[in-house]
Amino acid sequence: MTITLWHFLAVATVLFGLGWVGFLTRRNLITMFLCAEMMLQGVAINFVAFAFYHGNLQGQAFVLFLLAVAACEAGIALALFVSLYRRQRSLDSSDWQHLREPGIPVAVDEEPLPAAPDERFPTLPPAGVRPASALGPEEVARV
């Protein structure tokens, strides 16, 4: 088949939709930011495809402005992440849900998170000191 305008528009739609799903559902601010950038990529493909099929460069010029706006957005978004992280020590966007509209219920996470694997590092006793309680007598004997 010859690749037509519709094929490029379809890919752009799927990219835009995936970014949309990610932006709506993910809670990590950085992932949400990347998903928004992916939506912008879908729009950029639309512009370039239309420019190609019209045989002019207007669409490509528009994508350059889109890149400029995306760069601004990235700068502001990362600066916001830094200042938000300073206040809550977390990148979770739900930590800021007290900014929601009045009349909307609080979203509560009901299921507990899976327990983190216990990775305690061994603590070494100071040299020359007999460890008091870390090892039982039989273990000392085994060593």
Next chain:
Amino acid sequence: MLFALSPTQETTGYVAVATLLAIAGVFLLLPRPRGRFVPGGIALLIAAAAVFGTWLYRTFGQPMPDVIGSALFWLFSAGAVVFGTVLVTQRNPARGALAFAFVILSTCGLFLLLAATFLMAATIIIYAGAIVVTFLFVLMLSPSHAPTDENDRSREPLAGALAGFAFVGLVLLALFQTSLTNQRDHLLAQLVTPLEREKLAAAIAQLDAAEKALAGDTSTAVAREQRLAAFDAAFSPVRNALAEVVGVSSAEQIHSPQEGSLPQRLGRLGTVSGGPEKLFRADVAARQTLTQAATVRELLHRVPPTVEAIISMPAAGQPVDVATAQAEVRKLRDAVVLLHGAGLMPARNVANLGYGLYAEHLLAIELAGVLLLVATIGAVAISHRKREPLPTPDAKNAPAGVEGVQ
């Protein structure tokens, strides 16, 4: 067949099934403390891709002329979609950023297929920086490997997937329907159809052969007759092929709406109805193509008699001027080459884009520059840490002193 389905119904069925499978797959893959089932989600997504691919193949599958272009398109678009899915469903934001890098690379491949070389380079440069910075942020702000709220929970996974993929399915359906009704529409009327392009490419090769046939011994009348016969043998298929493409004369009768030479088709687009077709007539590319077709037509009428005159009747005492005859043929060849490339993007993408930006969009460029400056200042202002005032040597006395003044 049990059910006789119209193409639209069939498409609706395929797209609906693919959409439902994609919703279920992404729902299963989105991070949750409980109920996340990665193998099932991947299997459902592959099934969705398979259903969509089946529909694509059944609808557009045959014939497949441009194999390399098609393969590259499918490679890049599949890369973009697959890594986009990974970005959306990946728990670890660092891996998500890596997947986003591949999305960008695939998009740049699509840009390259669309003849946007400068945009490809610019996007790679800009997003490489963006992704590196994002990586730094992930490393800086994600403290531990323990499960966290932001990485291991999703906000309304089912509703979110439903909203996004319902949108995608509806837009794809609308795209398909417009592609059915608008196949001859102004936007997509290819200036030179693939069939015509093939004919033109063959004509270019034959013109090269005809030019070569002119070279050789031209000292005797018999030899000159032989040269002309060889030239005619090479040229006559070109004449027929080009006449089919550019027409014999500029004023021809239109026989049927589907076929006809290039000037007829483009001319008809402008005359059949008003509205968007008028816009097409105003399009620079279409007018240029018509001009190039007219040049080819004129040269096609002029070149054979000229060549014949030069070869068969040399001026007295002069050797036959083969070079001039060959130059005539080459003129026609160059015109055909131009027509062959008509409607494709200009090769000097960077120069033309720069010219367009600074000649037509100068104010917008300035505004974009101001926007970038404001964004920089805003980013600094937002992330600026307000310092506590440094304790002065007489810090203990200062509040009392201030109160005393008041």
